[in-house]
Amino acid sequence: MFSGLSAFPLTPLRDGQVDKPAFARLVERLATAQVDSICTLGSTGNYAYLEREERKRIARLAIQHAGEVPVIIGVGALSTRDALALAEDAQKAGASAVLLAPVSYQKLTADEVFGLFETVDRALSVPLVVYDNPSTTHFDFSDELHARIARLPHVASIKIPPVPADPAAAKARVDGLRSQLPSHVTIGISGDAAAATGLAAGCQVWYSVIGGLFPETTLAITRAAQAGNTDESARLSARLEPLWALFRQYGSLRVVAAAAELRGDAQHPSLPAPLKALEGHDRDRLSALLDKLNLA
Structure with a gap:
């Protein structure tokens, strides 16, 4: 579960409410592709915009399908x-694991973040x-805080942010954290x-x-890396550079939501207001790119 590909599906909305049939279809696609785990209610899952009862229903639906x-x-x-409360709901629903982010309005201190993880871990x-x-x-x-939390x-x-683009610097980053x-x-x-x-x-x-939307494409990159064929993994990722460029410009959520809408996997608008998926010329760019890349 904590190796390979963990796919994060969108939680699509329809008329401002969770589109349960669309979400179930996304999860079923991931199960059919045999990803290594499915992570719902992460950032791609719009967790911060959903109420507790909505999140409870999504957790149950994901596990069901x-x-x-x-x-x-996700229980952030x-x-x-x-x-x-969300961790309790997730466990009652049958979650295999939970994902916790230190969400805040006031900027948190390291001690506050450790206290959050320590308290949730006990439950x-x-x-x-x-x-x-x-x-x-x-x-x-x-890294010191990661090491302290990792002993719980x-x-x-631990889900870390992107590593440096330079392979040597990336390895140094991962090795430095790994050592602790x-x-x-x-x-x-x-x-x-950066995957x-x-x-x-x-x-x-x-x-x-x-x-969460193109499991076969991402599994190919992952399996190549796992097999030690890092050149092939890098080649497959480099092919998607136009998509990565859109991610950098607009954020991955807006791009993936637009892609789901264009593919018919979600109704427009699928994001919680005030968020908006790509529109106008940028949406047309994405549509042409999806046709060219033929992602699956």
């Missing part, structure tokens, strides 16, 4: 109280994935454009945005 594929449920929330009977995503949480983990009983994996973690805690790469580099540098899992 995932078949034998393990399901990781502004308060520790709410994160605990768990399933593994915990640490969600290190400073672009959304505005909190920067130090249920921590099984217990051996059973895996390191996962996020930021899809091939991160996997080649020693990351064991790709926590993937596009994996």
Whole structure:
């Protein structure tokens, strides 16, 4: 579960409400493709915009339609109280693991973040994935804090931000963190454009945005890296550079939502207001790109 490809599906909306049939179809596609895990209610899953009851229903729906594929449920929330309630809901629904981000309005201190993870960890009977995503949480983990959190009983994996583009620098980054973690805690790469580099540098899992929509494409990159064919993994990733460029310009969520709408996997608009998927010329660019790349 904490190696290979972890696919993060979109939580599409329809008329402002969770589109449960569309979400179920996305999860079923991932199960059919045999991704290594499915992570719902991460940033791609719009967790921060959904109420507790909506998140509870999404957790149950994901587990119902995932078949034998393990399901990781995001439980990040502004308060520790709410994160605990969401963790309880996820475990009752049958989650294989939970994903926790240090969400905040006021900027958190390292001690506050450790306290959050320590408190939630005590309430768990399933593994915990640490969600290190400073672009959304505005909190920067130090390696020392990662090491401290990784010693908590249920921590099984750490999702880190993109590694440097230079392979040597990427390996140094991963090796430096690896040296401070217990051996059973895996390191996962996020930021899809950096995935091939991160996997080649020693990351064991790709926590993937596009994996939630195009599992076969991302599995090909992942399996090549796992087989030691890093040149092929890099080649397959480089082919997607026009998509990575859109990610950098507009954010992966807006691009993936537009892609889902263009493919008929979600109704327009599929994002919670005020967020908007790509529109106008940029949407046309994406449509042409999807036709050219023939992603699956």
